[in-house]
């Protein structure tokens with residue numbers, strides 16, 4: 001089973017958007033290998049629109065260059081990026097997107113792919129307390145652990 005097949009199996013029924021890319025963070029990479037149906041519902045892009053492209057196609061005028069550079073820099077340094085970016089749907093409409101991106105690596109440390117769990121940030125019911133749930137700051141948290149997901153190599157080709 002390939003990593004794309006494995007991710008497809010668990011991600012297909014999820015309500016959270018999943019984006020799987022290769023490990024190449026240098027432009028024009030990374031290249032999208034798979035997106036799940038929840039990603040298509042959120043972004044308006046079908047799998048055929050994004051597979052083979054870079055997730056940069058989600059960026060637009062309001063996307064912070066500082067933050068997108070931080071995605072690649074933090075992934076290289078720590079193997080994980082968490083933060084909120086301004087993404088754009090296929091229709092051109094902007095939406096705030098909470099990202100949790102991780103490098104996937106094999107048991108022996110060999111990098112295999114990157115995976116992002118993405119959710120649109122929507123206002124929650126009620127009035128959030130100061131610093132409470134429902135308030136998002138578009139900065140990366142430095143409190144996260146563990147960084148890298150280790151996978152048993154036996155299940156891959």
Ligand SMILES: Cc1cc2nc3c(=O)[nH]c(=O)nc-3n(C[C@H](O)[C@H](O)[C@H](O)COP(=O)(O)O)c2cc1C
Pocket residue numbers: 019020021025026027029030054055056058059063068069070071072085086087097099101114115116118
């Ligand atoms: C799995 C994965 C998902 C990503 N998803 C997004 C995204 O939803 N929006 C975005 O602006 N960038 C996303 N990126 C980041 C861009 O692909 C790119 O790495 C970033 O723009 C930094 O590179 P650059 O400085 O060359 O543009 C994602 C990266 C990876 C590895």
